[in-house]
Amino acid sequence: MRAALDAVFSGNPNLRSYVLDDQGRLRKHVNIFLNDESVRDRDGLSDAVAPGDEVFVFQALSGG
């Protein structure tokens, strides 16, 4: 998963800090679906991504 995200960030470096925090963890109110499942390793982003998988990054509701 981290390698997949890094590939996207390499084309848009500013995007990194919107999705990951200072330590490279998934931000608290951001979630990633790998196909139909929530990503399991939010800190290490070690979930295995295979060719053809869909990675969907989205914001979870918060604020007011």
Added chain:
Amino acid sequence: MAGTLYISSRKGLFAVRKRGRSWSVGAPAFLGEPVSAVFADPRTGLLLAALRLGHFGVKLHRSEDGGKTWSETPAPAFPKTSDDPKHGPSVDTLWNFTAGGADQPGVIWCGTIPGGLFRSGDDGLTWALVETLWNRPERAKWMGVGGDQPGIGTVLVDPRDSNKLTLGISTGGVWKSDDGAKTWRQAGFGMRNEYLPPDKAGDPAMQDVHRIASPAADPRVVWCQHHNGIFRSADGGENFREIKKVKPSVFGFAVVAHPHDAKTAWFVPGVKDEKRVAVDGKLVVNRTSDGGKTFEPLNRGLPKVGCYDLIYRHALTVDDSGDRLAFGSTTGNLWISENGGKAWTQVSCYLPPIAAVNWG
């Protein structure tokens, strides 16, 4: 005399300027986004706006044309820790900015929650954690209050020597450097934190320093609005003496010092500490003009009944003349005085909750 007042609010950044005889709130920048701090560099006119986005973390924007256009630049961030990636630090809030000295072009300090101090040497384009402070073992005693993590709420740069820095940390007390942040030492002795166990109450590293302020004319004087009291130092923040029995309350968050008169400072008191509203529903700005011997609660133009406003630590400011003051509340009210607080004009009563106000 400062001309523009910048309002950091829960829903954007507003610039307030005088049009004829009245103050006018301009159209917002970053509408809908929480703005935690604004920096207007007195040396260059550079503007920085710090955002704290609910989903996407802290963000930093720069403007070199007085706020007409903004561009995003990398925000202060902690270096990656290899030893503990799960619990390593991440910036929660860019809480305040302070210009380096006139002899330090490009230098800007940024105090953050969770207690990291960051330095830029290039007008905010890049930032580095001040590791000499972050690595102090005493930091383990710092505590979060209100939020989960401690925060550096004030950075003072000595106008006589730009390498002399004084920090106010909530909760972590007062820290000083004499060598431009190469080394640090605990200061702020003489305070007491009444919510701690009695044997810890006097520990200088555990003091809840909401805000400190120092007059440019005499940096030996440091005023402190502490969680449970008002304190004053006459030796640059090394030692403090408590000022007791201040009416209507010693509780509050904000303090500003008169730039030219070391005996004058302003506070905005509230009901301590679990209520945090104006005392008896009457909003006052408490001014001392005699070094803290007496206080004058100023209320002309402010609500006299039914007021529940709270003023955060960065939401009271005074300009370089010492005449123009402004403060904003969590209720979205904004007041300006042009005569040292004797009389106040309500500029708006329906802004978003206000985190900070700055003259620029």
